[in-house]
Amino acid sequence: MIEVTTTHLQQLSPDELVPSGRALPDGARIERVEAITPEFSKFLYRGVGSGWNWADRLALTRSAWESLLLAPGTETHVLYVDGAPGGYIELAGRAQGGATEVEIAYFGLFPHCIGRGLGGALLTEGISRAWDLDTRFEGFGAVSRVWVQTCTLDGPTAIANYQARGLRAFHTEREMASPGDGAVGMWPAESATS
Incomplete structure (x- = not known):
């Protein structure tokens, strides 16, 4: 068990988005x-x-995974670099009393x-798409909040990137946790002689 700190960040207006100053290089694009x-x-x-x-998510059945993806208000945007996936952002919109989070x-x-x-x-594009998500899904009210949670197990620049894009921390919590191993079955271990 290790101590994990989770930070919740949010924007309450599209005017709070601070776009990245770096454009995508030639050969890169983002597609829904x-x-x-x-x-x-x-x-x-x-x-x-x-x-x-x-x-x-690794223990989910195919049908459980599919139901998450098919939930109204859920969409995925993929960064492609020279034709290959280079990253992604998954958005999950939820109606909250006439508005959408x-x-x-x-x-x-x-x-x-x-x-x-x-x-x-990629984060700039994702947040922009989050703020206009209600225009792509019937029955969703205007977006009132975009939020994310990240923890100390995520990449070391995650919080800095979120904050650079204008997201502000609103809650932090600490807990003891046994993190799962997301690499199980991904690649065999490198041998010392390789």
């Missing part, structure tokens, strides 16, 4: 996945989260894209 499958979602989740102990459920980069200045651009 119109009809995401559980298989593609799990590929993204494992590719991004295996190094950060993302394991909460959007959680950044998952966000991150594949290992080969970390440190290349791509995270700010």
